[in-house]
Amino acid sequence: MTYSIVGYDPVEKEWGVATQSKFLAVGAVVPHAVAGVGAVATQSYANTAYGPEAMTYIMSGKTAEETIELLIKEDEDRDYRQVGIVDNQGNAATYTGEQCYDWAGGMTGKNFAVQGNILVEGTVESMARAFENAEGQPLADRLLAALSAGQAAGGDSRGQQSAALLVVKEQGGYGGYNDRFIDLRVDDHTTPVDELVRIFRLHQLYFAPSKKEFLMPIEGEVEKKLELQLVRHGYLKDGITIEKALRNYLHTENFEMREQAEGYVDMEVVEYMERT
Known part of the structure; x- marks a missing residue:
């Protein structure tokens, strides 16, 4: 009941996740990211332990693909899980369990992975195209472009409720004290993607340097x-x-x-x- 994209900007050294779901407060469940390590989206009967466990595997030298293999290996409910990962080198991987509700699937590209379940068909492909077409823009803008394109293509077939955007970079948080460069959530809204974009524009107005x-x-x-x-x-x-x-x-x-x-x-x- 969720779609998401994980992405990496090799120039700015940023990792991020954007997601939308017919689910209350999706931002409290799906996204996980650590600057210098990677980003994870865990969904479809989400196993929230996948986030920190994935960071541990990547820090030990595992790639995104190897990390997913390790995550699902000992998970008895792996067939119901869905996860996307971008590691510290920009390698991307996605996994969809066989029991995830239709339509369910994912795809990867240069520095990103897109995945979703209970979707209108074509949503994932539209997100991937939007992310690729926005190359050269800041990571947050690319992630939001993908999220908006996914919703325009049909998105979650059950409807909309919440959305979130998380981008991390070294000392990117307020005052430089943590890596939470952008951490925005819309927990319950009739058009959460549009509202997330509005809040992001405000965030940029308040906190981005003047041009x-x-x-x-x-x-x-x-x-x-x-x-x-x-x-x-x-x-x-x-x-x-x-x-x-x-x-x-x-x-x-x-x-x-x-x-x-x-x-x-x-x-x-x-x-x-x-x-x-």
């Missing part, structure tokens, strides 16, 4: 736009400069990562103010 092309001096039309929005949002008042009002807005709304040198503003923040 040089969006940095503008606060003058002319930019100053007029910014002033209008700071007044509308209640931050620009008598006795407060536009720079002080902007700083108050950024710190109140958790946009510290977008704060610029005095006299400059990130226009992506201004555009967000206009939308909200």
Whole structure:
């Protein structure tokens, strides 16, 4: 009742999982990843021990394919399991037990594995094409493109409920203290993939570094736009400069990562103010 994709970016050294299911809080069950080691999606009567066990096997030198063989070897319910793995070298493997409910299957490609069960046929192939066609984009964007393509192709034949995106990289977490570069979940929603994409865009706005092309001096039309929005949002008042009002807005709304040198503003923040 789930479809997923595990992927690897050899340039940025990122590993990730994206998944959707007619199941509550799929992000608490399917994805598992460790920076420098690999990523795992475990589903269809999921054995959540597959995640940490797979990391141990890979760290001991096993490939993704060898890891799956070891995982299912001692699992009496292997015929009901489904798992996809990308290891620390980008090798990909997928397994679908014989008792997984139709349609069930998976496929692998360069640095990724896609798998799913109780699907509309064609879902897995559409996901693989979307991931491949998005080559050159950040891993998170490629994983979400695959997830969206899977849903557009039919996805889980029972419907939608939850979705999740996990991407890890060394010191990629908040403040650099862990490897959770992106860890987003939609636990119960009528259109969870669309909602996951929306939350991801917000995540990028809050935490991704500002792009040089969006940095503008606060003058002319930019100053007029910014002033209008700071007044509308209640931050620009008598006795407060536009720079002080902007700083108050950024710190109140958790946009510290977008704060610029005095006299400059990130226009992506201004555009967000206009939308909200």
